[in-house]
Amino acid sequence: GAVVSQHPSRVICKSGTSVKIECRSLDFQATTMFWYRQFPKQSLMLMATSNEGSKATYEQGVEKDKFLINHASLTLSTLTVTSAHPEDSSFYICSARDPGGGNQPQHFGDGTRLSIL
Amino acid sequence: GENVEQHPSTLSVQEGDSAVIKCTYSDSASNYFPWYKQELGKRPQLIIDIRSNVGEKKDQRIAVTLNKTAKHFSLHITETQPEDSAVYFCAARSRNTGNQFYFGTGTSLTVIP
Numbered sequence: 059g060a061v062v063s064q065h066p067s068r069v070i071c072k073s074g075t076s077v078k079i080e081c082r083s084l085d086f087q088a089t090t091m092f093w094y095r096q097f098p099k100q101s102l103m104l105m106a107t108s109n110e111g112s113k114a115t116y117e118q119g120v121e122k123d124k125f126l127i128n129h130a131s132l133t134l135s136t137l138t139v140t141s142a143h144p145e146d147s148s149f150y151i152c153s154a155r156d157p158g159g160g161n162q163p164q165h166f167g168d169g170t171r172l173s174i175l
Numbered sequence: 176g177e178n179v180e181q182h183p184s185t186l187s188v189q190e191g192d193s194a195v196i197k198c199t200y201s202d203s204a205s206n207y208f209p210w211y212k213q214e215l216g217k218r219p220q221l222i223i224d225i226r227s228n229v230g231e232k233k234d235q236r237i238a239v240t241l242n243k244t245a246k247h248f249s250l251h252i253t254e255t256q257p258e259d260s261a262v263y264f265c266a267a268r269s270r271n272t273g274n275q276f277y278f279g280t281g282t283s284l285t286v287i288p
Contacts (some may be wrong), residue, residue, distance in 0.1 A: 092275070101264060101280045102219070151218065162274055163209045166218040 061085045061152050066166025072175055073144060079137045081108075081152030081172045086130035088154035092164065093125070096149045105150075108135040142174045177202040177269045182277025188255050191288050196282045198265035199247040207268040208248050209276070210239060214261045222263075223250070256285045 063082045071077060081091055088132075089110045094102040106127055109113040114127035123145075126138040139146055151169040154161040178201040188194050200208075206227035211219035225232045225239045225248065232239050236255075241248040251258055265279040 099281075099283070102278045104275065104278075107275060149216075163221045163224055165221075166234075167213075168218045169216075171216070 060168045061156075061165045062152065063127055064152050064170060065087075067168055068171045070173045071142065075174075077142055077172060079139075079152070079172075080137045081137070081154070081167050083133045083154040083165075086156055088135075088157065089132060090117075091129060091135040091152055091154045093127065093135075094136050094151045094153065096151060098141060098149075101150065102148045105137075108137075110135075111123045115140065139172065142172070145153055145156075147172055147174045176272060177205060177267055177277040179265060179267050179277045179279045181265050181282060184280065185283045185285075187285045187287060190255060190257060192255055194250075194252045194259070194284055194286075196218075196263055196265070196284070197247060197251045198249070198267075198279050199245075200277075201246065202267070202271060203246065203267040203268040204209060204244075204271045205242075205267040208239070208241060209266050209268075210250050211264045211266065211278075212261045213264065214288050215288040219264060255284075257288050258288050260284055260286045264287075 078148045091108040093105045105120045108127045108129040110129045116122045129135040149169050151170050153164040153166045169170050181198045194260050209224035212222045213219040223237050223239050225241050238251045239250040262281045264281050266276045268276050
């Protein structure tokens with residue numbers, strides 16, 4: 059079953075609206091979560107690394123004031139797209155790494171399809 | 176940082192044939208290489224992974240090989256079935272970049288019945 063839960067799965071809203079997406083690890087505590095953006099037929103583009111109890115680390119070219127990340131607990135990270143515009147429409151996916159010893163895979167949420175009108 | 180390249184971008188095979196997808200990486204400190212399968216509109220699902228201390232790993236119809244010297248790893252799917260049709264992503268994790276994974280650009284596999 060799913061070990062990472064992402065909500066909502068689909069958002070359609072007007073331009074200028076702020077949208078919050080939640081990512082929860084269900085079976086483990088995740089000190090680090092990742093937020094990706096995926097355009098149609100393209101790969102996963104890492105936007106930022108969410109660190110519990112500290113500031114997120116953003117990839118080059120990603121506006122931190124536009125994509126606010128909060129990782130307030132060991133099981134929850136949120137991504138808020140502020141004042142969203144049509145160009146922000148995309149598929150956003152979060153992931154969390156199982157903290158078990160050694161190399162562990164990332165587990166992905168179901169993704170959020172964001173459509174800005 | 177790490178740079179992962181993946182080929183081909185699209186692949187069509189007849190049902191029952193084999194499919195091979197190849198990836199290269201740049202960071203010699205990379206030590207973990209997972210493969211993900213993503214169906215349209217769904218989450219990427221881990222299908223197999225390999226660590227740098229192993230050269231090959233197999234799980235039923237799926238196998239992965241790793242050549243550390245050449246810095247490339249490949250996914251092999253045998254006896255392909257229509258339900259194998261999806262986009263496949265390789266990834267690499269480097270000791271130099273903590274928990275961060277670097278993904279390939281993806282391969283859209285179509286299995287023709």
